[in-house]
Amino acid sequence: MFANTALASFASGGYNICTRALPEVPWLNATGDQVSTNPMLGPLQNNGGPVHTMRPLIGSPAIDKGGGSGTTDARGIARPFDNPGIANATGGDGRDIGAVEFIFNQAPVVTAPAALNIAHDTAYVFSGTVSISDDAGATDLLQLTLTATQGTLTLAQLTGLTFSIGDGTSDAAMTFTGTLTHINAALSGMTFTPTPAYLGAANIQIGINDQGHVGDDATVLNDSENIALMVVELPEITLLRDGVEIVDGGGDNAYGVAGAAIARTFTIRNDGLNTLNIGALTFSNQSNCTVTLNAAPAATLALTATTTFTLEIAPAAEGAFSFDMQIASDDADEDPYDVHIVGTTTDPVPRDQVLNSECSTREGAAGLWALWLLASALIPVPWVRR
Structure with a gap:
C-alpha cells in the first residue's frame, strides 16, 4: 500500500x-x-x-x-x-x-511391467521390476493395496509395514502402510504363486495412496497399475558340455597351446513344456583370445529336444584367457543365458622337451669321444724301445 x-x-x-x-x-x-x-x-x-x-x-x-x-x-x-x-x-x-x-503435492508413481508370461505351477519373483516413487519424506507413511487373481502374493519382507488387510504372505489381497523405503523393499522380490494346475489369464492390481503428507495444497494423490499375467506352459533352456550342466551365470574352462585354436562343443536342451526359440549367441569381455561361432544351434527346439553348437577359441598368446558368452532365447527367466569361460594356453614346445634335446646333443658327442677312446685302447700299437 x-x-x-x-x-x-x-x-x-x-x-x-x-x-x-x-x-x-x-x-x-x-x-x-x-x-x-x-x-x-x-x-x-x-x-x-x-x-x-x-x-x-x-x-x-x-x-x-x-x-x-x-x-x-x-x-x-x-x-x-x-x-x-x-x-x-x-x-x-x-x-x-x-x-x-x-x-x-506430487502424485506417486507405480512402476510395473504391463504384461508377463509366467510358468504354471511355478512361483514368479518380481526382481526389482515393481516399485513406487513419490516425494514423501523419509518417515511419511504411504498406503499400498495389492490384489491378485488366479494366485497369491507374498512380499519379500515385512519390516516396517502395518497391515489392515492380509498379512503379506500368500494373500490374494492385502492393504498396508509403510515408508517409501519399506514398501519398495517389500516389493523388490515379491512373489506371485499361480493357482495349482491353472493355465490362463491372471492379473495383479497395485494401488498407492500418498496420504497427502507433502505440499501446501494438502491434497491426497494416488496411482495404480495392472499387471496382465498369462499362466502358460513355458520352455526351459539347459546348457551342457560333455553331459555336464552349466548353470546360468556359471562357468566353463578350456585349455590348449598358444597359436592353436580350441574347439568346444556345447549342447542346448529344452527341459520346458513348450517350444524353445533360440536367438543370437554373442560374446563379450574377450581377454587374450578371439571367439568364433563355427556351428550354430537350431533356431527352435521341441520338448526334450537338443541341439549343439561349436565355438572356436583362438588364444592370442601363452597364458590365461577368458570371455563371456550370452545365449538369447524365450526362456522366461534365463534370457540371456550367461556363461563365463576361462582357460590357459601353454607354449607349443614344452621346455623340458627343449632341454632334453639339448642334453641329447651333448651326450651324443660325449658318447662318440668315449667310443673313440675305447677303440684306441683295443687296437694294438707297435712299441719300439729306444
Missing part, C-alpha cells in the same frame, strides 16, 4: 502483483508485473521458517508467475517449484511471486 505516490519515484524490476490500477502505479509496467489483481494470499501466520508469512492460496495468480535469482523462499524451501500445470510468466522461471514458494 502506498500513502502518497505523487511524491515518490519508483521503478519495477518485474514480477510484482498489485491490487491498484495501472494509472495509480504507472511504474509497475515491467515484464511480469500484474496490476488490478488480487494476489489471493492467506493470513499472516507461521508457515514454517523463522518469520511469519502469507502463503498463496490455491489458484493465486502469484503461483509460478515470478522470476529472479533467489534459491530459497522465506521458509528455506528451494525455489523455484515449477508446477507443470501452470504456465510461467513471460521470461519467468516458474517461481512464485512473494515470500513463500507454494509447494504442490
Whole structure:
C-alpha cells in the first residue's frame, strides 16, 4: 500500500502483483508485473521458517508467475517449484511471486511391467521390476493395496509395514502402510504363486495412496497399475558340455597351446513344456583370445529336444584367457543365458622337451669321444724301445 505516490519515484524490476490500477502505479509496467489483481494470499501466520508469512492460496495468480535469482523462499524451501500445470510468466522461471514458494503435492508413481508370461505351477519373483516413487519424506507413511487373481502374493519382507488387510504372505489381497523405503523393499522380490494346475489369464492390481503428507495444497494423490499375467506352459533352456550342466551365470574352462585354436562343443536342451526359440549367441569381455561361432544351434527346439553348437577359441598368446558368452532365447527367466569361460594356453614346445634335446646333443658327442677312446685302447700299437 502506498500513502502518497505523487511524491515518490519508483521503478519495477518485474514480477510484482498489485491490487491498484495501472494509472495509480504507472511504474509497475515491467515484464511480469500484474496490476488490478488480487494476489489471493492467506493470513499472516507461521508457515514454517523463522518469520511469519502469507502463503498463496490455491489458484493465486502469484503461483509460478515470478522470476529472479533467489534459491530459497522465506521458509528455506528451494525455489523455484515449477508446477507443470501452470504456465510461467513471460521470461519467468516458474517461481512464485512473494515470500513463500507454494509447494504442490506430487502424485506417486507405480512402476510395473504391463504384461508377463509366467510358468504354471511355478512361483514368479518380481526382481526389482515393481516399485513406487513419490516425494514423501523419509518417515511419511504411504498406503499400498495389492490384489491378485488366479494366485497369491507374498512380499519379500515385512519390516516396517502395518497391515489392515492380509498379512503379506500368500494373500490374494492385502492393504498396508509403510515408508517409501519399506514398501519398495517389500516389493523388490515379491512373489506371485499361480493357482495349482491353472493355465490362463491372471492379473495383479497395485494401488498407492500418498496420504497427502507433502505440499501446501494438502491434497491426497494416488496411482495404480495392472499387471496382465498369462499362466502358460513355458520352455526351459539347459546348457551342457560333455553331459555336464552349466548353470546360468556359471562357468566353463578350456585349455590348449598358444597359436592353436580350441574347439568346444556345447549342447542346448529344452527341459520346458513348450517350444524353445533360440536367438543370437554373442560374446563379450574377450581377454587374450578371439571367439568364433563355427556351428550354430537350431533356431527352435521341441520338448526334450537338443541341439549343439561349436565355438572356436583362438588364444592370442601363452597364458590365461577368458570371455563371456550370452545365449538369447524365450526362456522366461534365463534370457540371456550367461556363461563365463576361462582357460590357459601353454607354449607349443614344452621346455623340458627343449632341454632334453639339448642334453641329447651333448651326450651324443660325449658318447662318440668315449667310443673313440675305447677303440684306441683295443687296437694294438707297435712299441719300439729306444
